[in-house]
Amino acid sequence: MIIIISSPSGVGKTTIAKNLEKSNFERIVTYTSRPKRPIEIESVDYYFIGKEKFDEFIKKDFFAEFSYVHDNYYGISKESLQSNSKHKILTIDIQGAAKIKKIMPSVVTIFLLPPSFEEWMRRISKTQRNNFDIRLKNAIKELDEVWNFEYAIVNYSIEKTVQQIRTIVSCEEAKCKKDIENLINELEINIKKRKEE
Numbered sequence: 001m002i003i004i005i006s007s008p009s010g011v012g013k014t015t016i017a018k019n020l021e022k023s024n025f026e027r028i029v030t031y032t033s034r035p036k037r038p039i040e041i042e043s044v045d046y047y048f049i050g051k052e053k054f055d056e057f058i059k060k061d062f063f064a065e066f067s068y069v070h071d072n073y074y075g076i077s078k079e080s081l082q083s084n085s086k087h088k089i090l091t092i093d094i095q096g097a098a099k100i101k102k103i104m105p106s107v108v109t110i111f112l113l114p115p116s117f118e119e120w121m122r123r124i125s126k127t128q129r130n131n132f133d134i135r136l137k138n139a140i141k142e143l144d145e146v147w148n149f150e151y152a153i154v155n156y157s158i159e160k161t162v163q164q165i166r167t168i169v170s171c172e173e174a175k176c177k178k179d180i181e182n183l184i185n186e187l188e189i190n191i192k193k194r195k196e197e
Protein backbone atom coordinates (compact mmCIF):
# COMPACT_ATOMS: atom_id res chain seq x y z
CA MET A 1 0.00 0.00 0.00
CA ILE A 2 1.26 3.49 -0.77
CA ILE A 3 0.34 6.18 1.75
CA ILE A 4 0.72 9.79 0.72
CA ILE A 5 1.31 12.31 3.50
CA SER A 6 0.85 15.88 2.42
CA SER A 7 0.70 19.22 4.20
CA PRO A 8 1.61 22.84 3.86
CA SER A 9 5.26 23.56 4.67
CA GLY A 10 6.38 23.03 8.27
CA VAL A 11 3.40 21.06 9.58
CA GLY A 12 5.54 17.96 10.12
CA LYS A 13 5.16 15.49 7.24
CA THR A 14 8.89 14.70 7.01
CA THR A 15 9.12 14.13 10.77
CA ILE A 16 6.13 11.80 10.73
CA ALA A 17 7.44 9.85 7.73
CA LYS A 18 10.83 9.38 9.40
CA ASN A 19 9.11 8.06 12.52
CA LEU A 20 7.00 5.66 10.49
CA GLU A 21 10.17 4.44 8.83
CA LYS A 22 11.41 3.29 12.23
CA SER A 23 8.39 1.02 12.50
CA ASN A 24 8.62 -0.94 9.30
CA PHE A 25 7.25 1.47 6.72
CA GLU A 26 9.42 2.20 3.70
CA ARG A 27 9.89 5.89 2.94
CA ILE A 28 10.01 6.74 -0.74
CA VAL A 29 12.99 8.99 -1.42
CA THR A 30 12.18 11.61 -4.05
CA TYR A 31 14.35 13.69 -6.36
CA THR A 32 15.05 17.40 -6.29
CA SER A 33 16.96 19.97 -8.32
CA ARG A 34 17.60 22.14 -5.27
CA PRO A 35 20.96 22.15 -3.48
CA LYS A 36 21.37 20.01 -0.38
CA ARG A 37 21.10 21.83 2.95
CA PRO A 38 23.95 21.17 5.40
CA ILE A 39 21.80 19.05 7.72
CA GLU A 40 20.40 16.91 4.89
CA ILE A 41 21.79 13.57 3.78
CA GLU A 42 22.06 12.50 0.14
CA SER A 43 19.75 9.54 -0.73
CA VAL A 44 18.06 9.81 2.68
CA ASP A 45 16.34 13.20 2.52
CA TYR A 46 16.33 13.42 -1.28
CA TYR A 47 18.36 12.42 -4.28
CA PHE A 48 19.94 15.79 -4.98
CA ILE A 49 20.50 15.72 -8.73
CA GLY A 50 20.68 19.38 -9.78
CA LYS A 51 18.74 21.15 -12.53
CA GLU A 52 20.63 19.74 -15.52
CA LYS A 53 20.23 16.10 -14.49
CA PHE A 54 16.61 16.76 -13.53
CA ASP A 55 15.91 18.02 -17.07
CA GLU A 56 17.64 14.97 -18.50
CA PHE A 57 15.48 12.64 -16.36
CA ILE A 58 12.31 14.48 -17.45
CA LYS A 59 13.26 13.88 -21.08
CA LYS A 60 13.88 10.19 -20.35
CA ASP A 61 10.36 9.91 -18.85
CA PHE A 62 11.89 8.76 -15.58
CA PHE A 63 9.36 10.48 -13.30
CA ALA A 64 5.82 9.36 -12.48
CA GLU A 65 5.23 12.95 -11.42
CA PHE A 66 7.23 16.12 -11.02
CA SER A 67 6.38 19.63 -9.85
CA TYR A 68 7.96 23.04 -9.67
CA VAL A 69 7.54 24.20 -6.07
CA HIS A 70 9.18 27.13 -4.27
CA ASP A 71 11.51 27.70 -7.26
CA ASN A 72 12.77 24.12 -7.46
CA TYR A 73 11.86 20.87 -9.16
CA TYR A 74 10.71 17.84 -7.14
CA GLY A 75 9.96 14.45 -8.67
CA ILE A 76 9.06 10.84 -7.94
CA SER A 77 10.52 8.06 -9.99
CA LYS A 78 8.16 5.57 -11.63
CA GLU A 79 10.21 2.76 -10.19
CA SER A 80 9.70 3.85 -6.56
CA LEU A 81 5.93 3.48 -6.91
CA GLN A 82 6.12 -0.18 -7.86
CA SER A 83 4.73 -2.37 -5.13
CA ASN A 84 6.68 -4.65 -2.87
CA SER A 85 5.81 -6.34 0.42
CA LYS A 86 6.24 -3.21 2.56
CA HIS A 87 3.88 -0.29 3.04
CA LYS A 88 5.39 2.77 1.44
CA ILE A 89 5.19 6.35 2.66
CA LEU A 90 5.43 9.22 0.25
CA THR A 91 5.70 12.79 1.55
CA ILE A 92 4.79 15.21 -1.15
CA ASP A 93 3.35 18.67 -1.68
CA ILE A 94 -0.37 19.01 -2.24
CA GLN A 95 -0.33 19.50 -6.02
CA GLY A 96 1.90 16.43 -6.36
CA ALA A 97 -0.46 14.36 -4.22
CA ALA A 98 -3.37 15.15 -6.53
CA LYS A 99 -1.37 14.11 -9.59
CA ILE A 100 -0.30 10.78 -8.07
CA LYS A 101 -3.86 10.02 -6.90
CA LYS A 102 -5.04 10.58 -10.47
CA ILE A 103 -2.58 8.11 -12.01
CA MET A 104 -2.71 5.65 -9.07
CA PRO A 105 -6.19 5.73 -7.51
CA SER A 106 -5.24 2.99 -5.03
CA VAL A 107 -2.91 5.29 -3.03
CA VAL A 108 -4.25 6.43 0.34
CA THR A 109 -4.06 10.19 0.82
CA ILE A 110 -3.58 11.86 4.21
CA PHE A 111 -3.51 15.61 4.81
CA LEU A 112 -1.66 16.80 7.92
CA LEU A 113 -2.87 19.94 9.68
CA PRO A 114 -1.12 21.96 12.40
CA PRO A 115 -2.83 22.10 15.83
CA SER A 116 -2.94 25.91 15.67
CA PHE A 117 -1.47 28.84 13.74
CA GLU A 118 0.92 29.67 16.63
CA GLU A 119 2.25 26.10 16.88
CA TRP A 120 2.62 25.94 13.08
CA MET A 121 4.68 29.17 13.07
CA ARG A 122 6.85 27.75 15.86
CA ARG A 123 7.50 24.60 13.82
CA ILE A 124 8.08 26.40 10.53
CA SER A 125 10.58 28.80 12.16
CA LYS A 126 12.54 25.82 13.55
CA THR A 127 13.11 24.56 10.01
CA GLN A 128 14.68 27.90 8.96
CA ARG A 129 13.36 27.50 5.44
CA ASN A 130 13.83 30.29 2.92
CA ASN A 131 10.86 31.72 0.97
CA PHE A 132 8.83 31.91 4.18
CA ASP A 133 6.32 34.38 2.70
CA ILE A 134 5.84 32.32 -0.47
CA ARG A 135 5.27 29.20 1.66
CA LEU A 136 2.59 30.93 3.72
CA LYS A 137 0.92 32.42 0.65
CA ASN A 138 0.84 28.98 -1.00
CA ALA A 139 -0.64 27.54 2.19
CA ILE A 140 -3.86 29.50 1.72
CA LYS A 141 -4.56 27.62 -1.52
CA GLU A 142 -3.21 24.35 -0.14
CA LEU A 143 -5.51 24.33 2.90
CA ASP A 144 -8.51 24.48 0.56
CA GLU A 145 -7.41 21.17 -0.95
CA VAL A 146 -7.90 19.26 2.31
CA TRP A 147 -11.38 18.19 1.15
CA ASN A 148 -9.88 16.24 -1.76
CA PHE A 149 -7.93 13.99 0.61
CA GLU A 150 -9.31 10.79 2.10
CA TYR A 151 -8.06 11.52 5.62
CA ALA A 152 -7.10 14.62 7.59
CA ILE A 153 -5.02 14.35 10.77
CA VAL A 154 -4.23 17.18 13.14
CA ASN A 155 -0.56 16.66 13.95
CA TYR A 156 -0.67 17.27 17.72
CA SER A 157 2.05 14.86 18.80
CA ILE A 158 4.34 12.64 16.75
CA GLU A 159 3.27 9.51 18.66
CA LYS A 160 -0.45 10.20 18.19
CA THR A 161 -0.11 10.98 14.48
CA VAL A 162 1.99 7.86 13.86
CA GLN A 163 -0.62 5.78 15.72
CA GLN A 164 -3.47 7.33 13.69
CA ILE A 165 -1.68 6.49 10.44
CA ARG A 166 -1.17 2.90 11.60
CA THR A 167 -4.91 2.71 12.32
CA ILE A 168 -5.74 4.09 8.86
CA VAL A 169 -3.51 1.43 7.27
CA SER A 170 -5.25 -1.34 9.24
CA CYS A 171 -8.67 -0.05 8.16
CA GLU A 172 -7.58 0.24 4.53
CA GLU A 173 -6.27 -3.33 4.63
CA ALA A 174 -9.63 -4.54 5.88
CA LYS A 175 -11.53 -2.90 3.02
CA CYS A 176 -12.96 -5.22 0.39
CA LYS A 177 -10.36 -5.35 -2.33
CA LYS A 178 -9.70 -7.27 -5.52
CA ASP A 179 -6.89 -9.28 -3.92
CA ILE A 180 -9.34 -11.25 -1.79
CA GLU A 181 -11.23 -12.39 -4.90
CA ASN A 182 -9.29 -15.67 -5.11
CA LEU A 183 -9.90 -16.46 -1.46
CA ILE A 184 -13.65 -15.78 -1.80
CA ASN A 185 -13.81 -18.04 -4.88
CA GLU A 186 -12.02 -20.83 -3.04
CA LEU A 187 -14.33 -20.54 -0.02
CA GLU A 188 -17.42 -20.65 -2.26
CA ILE A 189 -16.14 -23.66 -4.20
CA ASN A 190 -15.53 -25.52 -0.96
CA ILE A 191 -18.96 -24.66 0.45
CA LYS A 192 -20.57 -26.02 -2.73
CA LYS A 193 -18.42 -29.15 -2.62
CA ARG A 194 -19.44 -29.82 0.98
CA LYS A 195 -23.11 -29.41 0.09
CA GLU A 196 -22.74 -32.00 -2.68
CA GLU A 197 -21.12 -34.58 -0.38
Ligand SMILES: Nc1ncnc2c1ncn2[C@@H]1O[C@H](COP(=O)(O)OP(=O)(O)OP(=O)(O)O)[C@@H](O)[C@H]1O
Pocket residue numbers: 007008009010011012013014015016123124126127129155156157158161
Ligand atom coordinates in the same frame (compact mmCIF):
# COMPACT_ATOMS: atom_id res chain seq x y z
N1 LIG B 1 3.84 16.53 16.22
C1 LIG B 1 4.85 17.40 16.35
N2 LIG B 1 5.03 18.02 17.54
C2 LIG B 1 6.03 18.93 17.68
N3 LIG B 1 6.89 19.28 16.71
C3 LIG B 1 6.74 18.70 15.52
C4 LIG B 1 5.72 17.73 15.26
N4 LIG B 1 5.82 17.33 13.97
C5 LIG B 1 6.85 18.02 13.45
N5 LIG B 1 7.41 18.83 14.36
C6 LIG B 1 8.54 19.76 14.17
O1 LIG B 1 8.11 20.74 13.23
C7 LIG B 1 9.19 21.14 12.38
C8 LIG B 1 8.76 20.96 10.92
O2 LIG B 1 8.62 19.58 10.65
P1 LIG B 1 8.95 18.96 9.20
O3 LIG B 1 10.28 19.44 8.71
O4 LIG B 1 8.73 17.51 9.36
O5 LIG B 1 7.80 19.66 8.34
P2 LIG B 1 7.45 19.47 6.79
O6 LIG B 1 5.97 19.48 6.70
O7 LIG B 1 8.15 18.29 6.25
O8 LIG B 1 8.06 20.82 6.19
P3 LIG B 1 8.55 21.16 4.68
O9 LIG B 1 7.40 20.87 3.78
O10 LIG B 1 8.85 22.61 4.73
O11 LIG B 1 9.75 20.31 4.40
C9 LIG B 1 10.39 20.28 12.78
O12 LIG B 1 11.23 21.05 13.62
C10 LIG B 1 9.78 19.12 13.56
O13 LIG B 1 10.65 18.63 14.56
